[in-house]
Amino acid sequence: MSKGQSWGWGEAKTIVLLAVGVVALVVFVFVELRVREPLVDMRLMRVRGVWATDIVSLILGFAMFGTFLLVPTLLQLPASTGYGFGKSVSQSGLFLLPTVITMVIFGPLAGILNRKFGPKLPMFLGTLFVVAAFAVPALAHGALWQVVLSGLLSGAGIGLAFAAMSNAIIESVPATQTGEATSVNTIARTIGSSIGTAVVAAVITSHTTAQGLPTDDAFTYGFGACAVVAVIAVVAALALPSAHRRHEQAVEAGVGDLPPEPAEIHLPHAHHR
16 A cells, blocks of 8 residues: 555556455455464454444544645645745644644543543544544645644544543453454554555645646645545444443453443444444
8 A cells, every 4th residue: 555656556566465465354354263262353343342443543544644644745835836835844843743732632631531431432522623623624724723723633633532442442352352452453543544645645646736746636635535534433433332332242241340330421323233
């Protein structure tokens, strides 16, 4: 995926490697379901608290790396383009600082919300913030305050959601399977970041000026694509079991180190089978 843009998505080696990756994944799942001591117990993927959290992780990995590509590129484009800000590399890096600050602030806040209401609420709020973080610059990114606001919302959303993910996983599986479940969640985030980097880079390079610079539309489409994809994370967060249902499922699954059942906040539920 990381080489697709430079090799060309229609090139034989790109297509072959993608196909090999899909086949290898299918074989891996087939083997893991049949060996006595699997590296990853694929049956964990049936647990709603696990697969829904993995989808959120994958989508936010996509969105996070979309930010890392779009924002510095927009800031560093010459002001003469009419939409760039002409910032240096160091200056554009400083504009990512608000994202980090809000991430540090909202991470502990997620812990407070988790203890009181469970991980579903902070994960849901986090994904909403991420959608807003990309919707703002998709609608307008001609002023620096819009870029800063996007960064603040992005950091808040990622801080809330990422901090809640581990708790959602831990409370859904037995203690003996915590390591593999959280590792798969991390891998999902890495896959999302790889896809996000490739997709956003493809959007930027497909809309360029005669001089090879990204057009204003490239950023509108790039931010818009991330916002649309982030909506999937909102739906996945809503698919998480309610506090009471998650507690029941964890007991049924043999989770023995559960915290006290948190208070319930009745969020809407995504429809699922």
